[in-house]
Amino acid sequence: MKAIKVGLLGIGTVGSGTFNVLRRNQAEIRGRAGRGIEITMVSRRNVALAREIVGDAAQVVADPREIIANPEIDIIVELIGGCGLARELVLEAIAAGKHVVTANKALLAVHGTEIFAAAREKGVMVAFEAAVAGGIPIIKALREGLTANRIEWLAGIINGTTNFILSEMRSKGLDFATVLKEAQRLGYAESDPTFDIEGVDAAHKATIMSAIAFGIPVQFDKAHVEGISQLQATDIKYAEQLGYRIKLLGIARRRSDVAGGGIELRVHPTLIPTQRLIANVEGAMNAVVVQADAVGTTLYYGKGAGAEPTASAVIADLVDITRLHTADPDHRVPHLAFQPDAMNNTPILPMAQVLTSFYLRLRVADEAGVLSRITTILAEHDISIDAVLQRESAEGERQTDLIILTHETQEGRMNTALAQMQALPTVLAPIVRLRKEELA
Numbered sequence: 001m002k003a004i005k006v007g008l009l010g011i012g013t014v015g016s017g018t019f020n021v022l023r024r025n026q027a028e029i030r031g032r033a034g035r036g037i038e039i040t041m042v043s044r045r046n047v048a049l050a051r052e053i054v055g056d057a058a059q060v061v062a063d064p065r066e067i068i069a070n071p072e073i074d075i076i077v078e079l080i081g082g083c084g085l086a087r088e089l090v091l092e093a094i095a096a097g098k099h100v101v102t103a104n105k106a107l108l109a110v111h112g113t114e115i116f117a118a119a120r121e122k123g124v125m126v127a128f129e130a131a132v133a134g135g136i137p138i139i140k141a142l143r144e145g146l147t148a149n150r151i152e153w154l155a156g157i158i159n160g161t162t163n164f165i166l167s168e169m170r171s172k173g174l175d176f177a178t179v180l181k182e183a184q185r186l187g188y189a190e191s192d193p194t195f196d197i198e199g200v201d202a203a204h205k206a207t208i209m210s211a212i213a214f215g216i217p218v219q220f221d222k223a224h225v226e227g228i229s230q231l232q233a234t235d236i237k238y239a240e241q242l243g244y245r246i247k248l249l250g251i252a253r254r255r256s257d258v259a260g261g262g263i264e265l266r267v268h269p270t271l272i273p274t275q276r277l278i279a280n281v282e283g284a285m286n287a288v289v290v291q292a293d294a295v296g297t298t299l300y301y302g303k304g305a306g307a308e309p310t311a312s313a314v315i316a317d318l319v320d321i322t323r324l325h326t327a328d329p330d331h332r333v334p335h336l337a338f339q340p341d342a343m344n345n346t347p348i349l350p351m352a353q354v355l356t357s358f359y360l361r362l363r364v365a366d367e368a369g370v371l372s373r374i375t376t377i378l379a380e381h382d383i384s385i386d387a388v389l390q391r392e393s394a395e396g397e398r399q400t401d402l403i404i405l406t407h408e409t410q411e412g413r414m415n416t417a418l419a420q421m422q423a424l425p426t427v428l429a430p431i432v433r434l435r436k437e438e439l440a
């Protein structure tokens with residue numbers, strides 16, 4: 001059978017990885033897909049650079065629309081990134097009746113509803129395994145492997161760049177800027193690395209997973225997004241002393257205790273008990289824990305960024321499409337796991353309604369009665385304390401750090417208590433508040 005023909009829009013880190021792996025493993029891939037998969041056209045603004053990668057194995061063009069317009073091309077792989085041009089090209093490819101593979105989580109988290117609807121209308125597939133946790137087949141797992149389950153929650157280290165930064169800072173004492181440069185050199189970071197550092201990339205991925213896990217539309221605009229730029233080395237150190245490690249987590253959780261139900265969707269630095277497997281995921285590695293009713297807890301671990309790990313996911317999608325493209329569209333796995341008429345509108349909850357436990361660090365005057373005034377405020381708001389660590393002040397020092405771990409409470413309640421604690425004259429600096437999850 002004739003090889004299926006693929007056009008690559010954008011050939012940078014992931015594009016060149018895809019080209020190389022597809023060529024290196026072509027015999028095995030053909031054996032699995034039932035026919036060859038060939039990248040026959042590639043587009044990059046800098047044509048000479050693209051030609052350096054593909055040689056004369058594929059036609060290189062500057063304009064990606066030339067590829068979409070070519071009737072010979074069966075599948076478009078979008079690896080340009082961003083939400084502007086990429087959205088236009090993906091919609092044009094769909095309109096031209098082509099299947100699409102994309103690694104672009106920003107695009108799907110923001111414009112997924114529009115793109116999936118257009119694809120359904122045209123009867124084409126949009127596959128996006130590479131968009132979440134790179135090479136880890138988490139989309140496959142959530143959409144197919146766990147299809148029997150009611151998923152309760154998932155939590156993941158889903159940004160390689162920030163996990164790399166946190167790991168290198170903790171284990172080697174390197175500074176933030178140096179490690180970020182290295183992450184960029186290794187091809188982990190987004191073209192705008194603030195997306196990584198400020199938690200936006202992780203929120204894109206958490207948004208996509210929440211939609212698949214709970215059958216809700218992608219709603220990036222409702223996600224709570226907090227990154228690691230404000231995280232201080234002092235808190236990483238205190239967390240360690242208390243038996244916790246700080247990771248940037250993407251969390252999506254079903255809540256049945258609120259009227260009508262709700263979904264928590266949030267990304268923030270999180271204290272995790274050091275003994276959890278996920279607390280020990282280091283470097284650019286990603287991991288996602290999924291809690292589901294029938295199977296219990298499952299953990300997915302692997303490389304979440306980089307050329308070939310991400311290429312592995314792109315090519316898996318190409319094989320899926322090659323196997324399925326002649327099937328009746330109704331027999332394909334729905335984009336978001338649920339059939340369109342079985343999706344629901346369970347609301348994403350505001351942060352004030354989120355249930356979590358907290359780590360608080362207060363810079364306080366080292367004098368009698370300070371601790372009791374703080375614990376009284378927490379008690380008045382029904383917030384129970386799990387542990388307290390008071391650093392001994394050095395000789396002559398008149399202030400000290402007070403670290404408090406709380407049990408689970410509503411974030412809104414903690415906000416009120418924090419405002420009262422902050423107003424105490426004995427609290428000398430802005431209180432540091434981090435969230436803590438047991439993940440058990």
Ligand SMILES: NC(=O)C1=CN([C@@H]2O[C@H](COP(=O)(O)OP(=O)(O)OC[C@H]3O[C@@H](n4cnc5c(N)ncnc54)[C@H](O)[C@@H]3O)[C@@H](O)[C@H]2O)C=CC1
Pocket residue numbers: 009010011012013014015043044045046062063064078079080081082085103104105106130131134187188189190191304305306307310
């Ligand atoms: N780098 C990684 O580890 C991962 C990246 N991704 C996603 O994959 C996508 C691609 O990422 P990278 O390969 O890292 O980016 P990159 O910046 O290395 O590659 C993008 C390529 O697109 C080309 N391009 C930009 N505008 C173009 C245009 N108008 N016409 C033709 N070519 C154009 C650029 O020249 C570049 O070669 C992004 O959506 C990213 O979020 C997803 C998972 C992992």
Ligand SMILES: N[C@@H](CC=O)C(=O)O
Pocket residue numbers: 131133134158159160161162188189190196201304305306
């Ligand atoms: N910038 C991303 C790349 C993969 O999605 C990351 O660091 O994880």
Ligand code: NA
Pocket residue numbers: 129130131132133134135136137138139313
């Ligand atoms: Na993946």
